[in-house]
Amino acid sequence: MKKYAGKIMQWTLVSLTLFIFFVICVNPHIAYAATTPTKTETTEAMGWTELTNTGDAAGIKETGTIDVSDSYRSTLHIDVCLSEAAAHDGTEVLVFTGSEAGVDGSWSELTRFVVLSGLTGIKSDFANQEAVGQTVLGITNPETGGADHDGKRIFLEDTATPAQSEIAYQIDNSGDASDTVTIIGGGLDHQKETTSDLWTVDTFGVSAVFSANIAIPDSASQVNVIFNNWFDTTGSDVYVRCRVTKFTDLN
Structure with a gap:
């Protein structure tokens, strides 16, 4: 067995090296696990904006194109708040991503959800x-x-x-x-x-505020968020806001 010990050790080292190389190739982000990311501080894609419940353009707004083509990883921070003493039927939030920077025809729906439904501010x-x-x-x-x-x-x-x-x-x-x-x-x-x-909201544990953090896929080059407060024919006015944080480099 002694004469094979050296060869066994060599093959073990070779196998370990190949395994590490394979892991890095499959998921290159692992290679940067110990590095420091360069983070773009949270910026407002849309500042506080009031949406009415009138069924026209005043109740539906979009952030417009948010460029994330230079981002290694991006997160949206979305806020919706009641601002009228009326029973609310909900505000719809739609998030779209685009695979090509500067090409608005490349949008795909990432997620949509309705918030603050059934609440009265x-x-x-x-x-x-x-x-x-x-x-x-x-x-x-x-x-x-x-x-x-x-x-x-x-x-x-x-x-x-x-x-x-x-x-x-x-x-x-x-x-x-x-x-x-x-x-x-x-x-x-x-x-x-x-x-x-x-x-x-005049109920214990129930808030007039909704917030969410939404991770954007690494493959996306641009993002657009639409706030639809005309989700139903009746409801409350709301304030909405959208911010974005981007990791643009790994050093």
Whole structure:
């Protein structure tokens, strides 16, 4: 057996080398597992945009072509928030990918889904002018306004400057006695007494906010997202937003 030990060791090393080579060829990304990706910071393909439920172009919007041809891996970040006190029949979100950059006729449907169906938004008014970064918000009669259910996300709408709208997580409220709602994960923008509203759903554990992260196939060169708020003939106005994160290189 001793005279074969060297040959066995040689063949073992050869087999191991071939196996590693095969794995790398089949999945080249494994070869870069220890490298540092170059990430394009999350950018807005569509900033906060209000969609009505009027059955015309005001209720259906698209991001337009999002170029991901230079991306090793891409993720969409989609938000939809109620902004009207009306029973909602749902907002349809459609995501399309294209295999050829700059060729709009190459679209294929990646996914579609309907969100916030069956919910009714309820609004509370800001009682004070809030500074940037403020997390204890002056809200008029939060209990009466349905903002007395903690432990869920809420939508802070700025009707004058939609870009300053934001999503926050409510952790406490004072009831109608002291007119405050406490949040985390928000308060980054300057909410104004005269133009800002707090939107929620008057049910424990149910949010006026929907968010999703959608992975885009590596084979895609471009992406387009359509928000259809005319999914049914009745419903609520909503605010929508779409952002994208791209990994463009592996160093």
